[in-house]
Amino acid sequence: MTKYLIGLDNGGTSTKAAVFDLEGREIATAGKHTKVITPRPGYTERDMEELWLANCDCVKRALREAGIDGKDVLGIAVCGHGKGLYPWGKDGKPAYNGIISTDNRAWKYPKKWYEEGIYRELHDQLCQELMACQQAALLAWFKDHHREVYDKIQYVFSVKDYVRFRLTGEAYCEATDISGSGLMDVKHAVFDKKMLERLGIEEVYEKLAPIRYSCDLCGTICEEASALTGLPVGTPVAGGMFDIDACAVAADVTSPEEMVTIAGTWSINEFISEKPIMDGNIAMNSLFAIPGYYLAEECSATSSGNLEWYLENCMNDRNIPEGSNVYDYVNEQVEQVAPEECEVYYLPFLYGSNAHPLGKAAFVGLTTYHNQAHMLRAVYEGVAFSHRRHIDRLLASRKPPKAIRIAGGPVQSKVWVQMFADVLGYPVETVSARELGALGCAMAAAIAAGVYADYKEAANHMVRISERISPDPEKTEVYQKKYEKYISISNALDTVWGQFEV
Secondary structure, three states, X not given: OOOEEEEEEEOOOEEEEEEEEOOOOEEEEEXXXXXXXXXXXXXXXXXXXXHHHHHHHHHHHHHHHHOOOHHHXXXXXXXXXXXXXXXXXXXXXXXXOEEOOOOOOOOHHHHHHHHOOHHHHHHHHHOEOOOOXXXXXXXXXXXXXXXXXXXXEEEEEOXXXXXXXXXXXXXXXXXXXXXXXXXXXXXXXXXXXXHHHHOOOHHXXXXXXXXXXXXXXXXXXXXXXXXXXXXXXXXXXXXXXXXXXXXXXXXXXOOOXXXXXXXXXXXXXXXXXXXXXXXXXXXXXXXXXXXOOEEEXXXXXXXXXXXXXXXXXXXXXXHOOOOOOHHHHHHHXXXXXXXXXXXXXXXXXXXXXXXXXXXXXXXXXXXXXXXXXXXXXXXXXXXXXXXXXXXXXXXXXXXXXXXXXXXXXXXXXXXXXXXXXXHXXXXXXXXXXXXXXXXXXXXXXXXXXXXXXXXXXXXXXXXXXXXXXXXXXXXXXXXXXXHHHHHHHHHHHOOOHHHHOX
């Protein structure tokens, strides 16, 4: 009888469940959006109970869509957005809303830690920059602004650790997520109370669950979860991982030679290394899904989520021919304007910035001559330029790759994929999987269930690289000049963002 694996992927606004067979073929999916709560500018939250029920509903519907019984599932694992905070209370309930990784309320805390020299003192342990959306900064904010919430927290969770806790009733901090939180001595893969004391949040040491790894068995489906999902009690649950790790293993990034860029709400750009990269070029080192490796990461919330915002808020549906797919229409619009003919630039800083911490999105260069096609091209280019800014930093610390693998929404657009290749100046390889994060989770579940020995073996069976797109040298030359202008515009606007204090 055929057996299956389930991957659950929790983004900042949506949850997806996907059922895979043991060869990585996607059998069925189900998704659900959760409401984003924005009580103030710079705040992005979600209801943790709504999120839990959304995960359960997605699993149940994916099983139904696949036409299979839960007893045929060998295992399940969860991935999710990194950073953010999902606090579980001592009263057996969420201690507050979940906080998404686009939240910027705690921006003053990293600034303070840099100015007071605390970051420099702790950098050899942290192996990464400190960010407003990390648990460390958010917990410091709660301690100062909502002490009653801070004191009642029992467990500090990332989103996927929270969901896994609800599936099993067992609390763990999985290594890929917690190593990007600002709470961990990443170099030694341990929690250090003295480090937390220097950050002013020493009480958090008692709120951190034991550390586990992505393919470790971290419990089994409990009775409540069984009733809500349709999975039998006792179904194995793997540790799961940060969604960028899940996408990396699902793109067969299992050795230091490969590099991957992931375009979602976040621009994620990464490779793996046997040692943390501490030369100052790379912002983030975390523990990778494969034990013994570090993930060298450059990231910001500056990617294809900007297009979704534009489509929702700025597109006139009357312009789209009846029966046309909106994304096909957008691609046609972008292709109408040659890159050398478009002097409109877009800074994709709706949700965050990879320049000034208070940077905002902006179109620059608009005149009455320009139209929607110019603006859509500017959005496409701005996202690609933002990825390149990160990739340039990564490449300062490693040999150039033979190709860069790409995952995320833009993979569905040949126009955008070609633009990425032209802007980056490297061949781009796409991965033939729609739900890449869920596939990475399914690989972890397969290892935890004993189907495969490790991620390399799992990738040999479950991962398929679909095609390679080479850059056009003439367009690469054009984009190089445009990229230099993009950087100049970004640098110039850095001088004014301080007036936009949240």
